[in-house]
Amino acid sequence: MLNIKDLSRTGTIIFLFFIVCKPAISQDTLFVTLPEFLERGLSNSGQVAYESGKVDLARNRVRTVKSQRIFPRLELNTQHGVVPGVESKRQDLGEGEYYLDPDLENDWNNWAVFTRAELSATQPIYTWGAVSSAVKAAEAGAKSAQYEFSAVKAEARIQLFDLYYSYLLAIEISRILEDANEQLNRVEKNINEMREEGNPDLKESDVFKFEIFKSEFVTRRVEVQQSLDYIKRVWDYALQAEPGVVYMPASNFLDPVPYELQDYDYYRANAVQERPELRGVEFGITALEKRLEAEKARQYPLFFFGITGSFANTPNRPRQTNPFIRNNTNYGSVGVGFGIRQNLNILSMRASVDKARIEYKRVNDLEKAVSDQIILDLNERYREAAVAETRMKQTEEALVTARNWVRNEQLNYDIGFGDVEDFLDAVQKELELRVKLKQNVYDLNKKVAALYKAGGLPISQLNLK
Amino acid sequence: MFKKIYTLLIVILCFAPLVTAQAEADSIRMMLEERDDEIKDLLGPKGTEYTQEQRDRLKDIINDVINYRSMAQHALGDTYNEISEEEREEFVSLFSTIIRDNSLNRLDIYRAEVTYNNIEVNEDSAFVATTAQLEDVRTSVDYNLERFDNTWMITDMTIDQVSTADSYNRQFQSIIRQRGFDALMESLRRRAARS
Numbered sequence: 001m002l003n004i005k006d007l008s009r010t011g012t013i014i015f016l017f018f019i020v021c022k023p024a025i026s027q028d029t030l031f032v033t034l035p036e037f038l039e040r041g042l043s044n045s046g047q048v049a050y051e052s053g054k055v056d057l058a059r060n061r062v063r064t065v066k067s068q069r070i071f072p073r074l075e076l077n078t079q080h081g082v083v084p085g086v087e088s089k090r091q092d093l094g095e096g097e098y099y100l101d102p103d104l105e106n107d108w109n110n111w112a113v114f115t116r117a118e119l120s121a122t123q124p125i126y127t128w129g130a131v132s133s134a135v136k137a138a139e140a141g142a143k144s145a146q147y148e149f150s151a152v153k154a155e156a157r158i159q160l161f162d163l164y165y166s167y168l169l170a171i172e173i174s175r176i177l178e179d180a181n182e183q184l185n186r187v188e189k190n191i192n193e194m195r196e197e198g199n200p201d202l203k204e205s206d207v208f209k210f211e212i213f214k215s216e217f218v219t220r221r222v223e224v225q226q227s228l229d230y231i232k233r234v235w236d237y238a239l240q241a242e243p244g245v246v247y248m249p250a251s252n253f254l255d256p257v258p259y260e261l262q263d264y265d266y267y268r269a270n271a272v273q274e275r276p277e278l279r280g281v282e283f284g285i286t287a288l289e290k291r292l293e294a295e296k297a298r299q300y301p302l303f304f305f306g307i308t309g310s311f312a313n314t315p316n317r318p319r320q321t322n323p324f325i326r327n328n329t330n331y332g333s334v335g336v337g338f339g340i341r342q343n344l345n346i347l348s349m350r351a352s353v354d355k356a357r358i359e360y361k362r363v364n365d366l367e368k369a370v371s372d373q374i375i376l377d378l379n380e381r382y383r384e385a386a387v388a389e390t391r392m393k394q395t396e397e398a399l400v401t402a403r404n405w406v407r408n409e410q411l412n413y414d415i416g417f418g419d420v421e422d423f424l425d426a427v428q429k430e431l432e433l434r435v436k437l438k439q440n441v442y443d444l445n446k447k448v449a450a451l452y453k454a455g456g457l458p459i460s461q462l463n464l465k
Numbered sequence: 466m467f468k469k470i471y472t473l474l475i476v477i478l479c480f481a482p483l484v485t486a487q488a489e490a491d492s493i494r495m496m497l498e499e500r501d502d503e504i505k506d507l508l509g510p511k512g513t514e515y516t517q518e519q520r521d522r523l524k525d526i527i528n529d530v531i532n533y534r535s536m537a538q539h540a541l542g543d544t545y546n547e548i549s550e551e552e553r554e555e556f557v558s559l560f561s562t563i564i565r566d567n568s569l570n571r572l573d574i575y576r577a578e579v580t581y582n583n584i585e586v587n588e589d590s591a592f593v594a595t596t597a598q599l600e601d602v603r604t605s606v607d608y609n610l611e612r613f614d615n616t617w618m619i620t621d622m623t624i625d626q627v628s629t630a631d632s633y634n635r636q637f638q639s640i641i642r643q644r645g646f647d648a649l650m651e652s653l654r655r656r657a658a659r660s
């Protein structure tokens with residue numbers, strides 16, 4: 001039999017066994033394509049979710065207004081209870097004549113269930129278009145909310161697009177720096193060899209320059225590493241990363257998006273047709289126009305059809321046969337009729353119509369303001385995209401020249417005409433241009449996406465992978 | 466009947482060059498792929514140590530498809546026609562020795578995965594555009610080829626948009642301008658002696 005000491009020792013061994021055998025927490029890497037990143041980022045966006053709530057509210061309003069078309073007032077009221085019966089000491093009165101006995105008393109030995117139901121309903125017949133205009137206003141309002149939501153989504157999509165490419169840019173720059181580090185090591189080795197050989201081509205000024213460059217390079221590496229870490233954290237937040245999962249772009253290279261700059265008029269025509277902000281305002285105008293019509297219609301009399309019905313039953317109470325004498329516990333009646341309702345507060349009604357008219361005018365002015373803003377925005381985005389494209393192409397050309405320069409300097413070294421300063425300058429320029437080119441590609445992609453958004457074109461048309 | 470035969474002939478004549486060009490493109494691709502496979506087989510995995518015999522064999526496979534005379538002619542430019550036959554022969558020999566020696570400087574690059582982007586054949590010349598990807602480094606490598614005695618040979622390689630023949634040409638011209646052809650030859654001799 002195990003004693004306490006044995007048990008404690010066994011427990012410790014088991015505990016240690018689990019500690020040792022506990023599998024190391026491994027991290028899964030999940031590669032995400034740009035469309036997947038956009039989709040997932042949008043589904044996690046708080047702003048997008050908040051805006052989608054506005055669309056739901058607008059749709060709910062449509063259902064509410066539509067429900068007002070059929071029996072906007074329909075009420076059923078029922079009451080139930082137990083009540084005592086009645087008794088009369090007079091022998092000459094039948095049950096239907098009890099109302100003639102002033103000494104009628106409750107019969108506390110006779111209890112029964114009391115039931116009463118009252119139904120009332122009104123159905124508008126003619127409203128001068130008030131109801132149908134209100135429905136159309138609500139429907140247009142819902143469409144306007146849907147377009148406003150599309151505009152918010154387009155903005156969020158652009159931000160995610162930038163974030164995706166930021167990661168690729170950081171990866172590319174770290175790769176260039178790794179490559180540069182190798183080159184620096186080669187140059188350092190070369191300088192050391194020249195020094196050992198006592199090569200007269202090696203100038204001390206070149207060595208100083210090289211040392212300064214190396215020091216600056218260390219700072220640059222730290223900057224890039226910090227940027228990469230920062231972007232990873234933002235990615236995790238945007239994707240609501242699960243613990244132990246590392247998300248990375250499916251692509252490994254930052255390339256220009258497949259795109260060709262069209263004429264400005266192409267984007268302008270499309271923006272006027274498709275920009276969700278503009279479409280939203282257009283439907284907003286329709287909504288307020290219909291609301292104005294509804295407000296005007298409310299100034300006129302409302303013709304309606306009404307139904308009313310009442311019924312009460314208590315088995316132990318007498319039912320009066322005389323229609324002029326009503327017993328509240330036992331009766332039945334029904335009525336159907338036609339009515340006119342007119343609000344006579346003319347000043348209040350005029351104020352409501354004026355308010356609707358002012359709002360209608362305001363939203364018309366808003367359309368002009370939004371239109372102006374869209375054209376200005378589009379002009380700016382078009383200019384930026386065109387400049388970014390040229391800047392990228394020119395940097396590409398400059399990089400080819402720098403590569404040629406490096407190659408020349410390498411060849412010079414190879415056949416014995418090398419100059420350290422020239423070689424260092426060439427390598428430094430090539431590195432600068434490689435980094436600059438990647439930054440310009442990133443900038444171009446951003447600007448193209450912004451141009452697409454400004455022109456009302458979905459960025460999915462860029463055939464992103 | 467004759468009309469039909471004529472039509473058929475015209476169709477054949479129109480499409481024949483396209484079919485031939487495609488066949489040539491396929492043969493060039495096959496030649497480059499075979500060379501690539503052969504190099505990779507010899508290289509083995511990263512970190513492999515090579516014997517001198519293996520290095521020589523690698524050098525042969527890498528360089529045997531290169532036409533040095535053509536490349537050297539381009540590299541030297543007009544001077545090639547101005548020098549004597551003997552000088553030409555020596556120049557071509559030194560030039561090929563240096564390039565062959567340089568070809569083994571970075572063996573890793575031959576482990577890259579090659580993607581053929583485009584092969585264009587125009588009679589006796591061809592252009593092949595490829596992308597070589599080694600781990601996370603992507604390099605564009607384009608070849609200019611010419612047919613010599615029914616064999617396709619590389620006359621220039623453009624790596625990351627920089628032409629090898631043009632680079633040599635630019636450099637040699639600069640040296641010839643500044644120091645003369647003899648100084649260039651002297652340097653090449655010294656460099657070749659180190660190989």
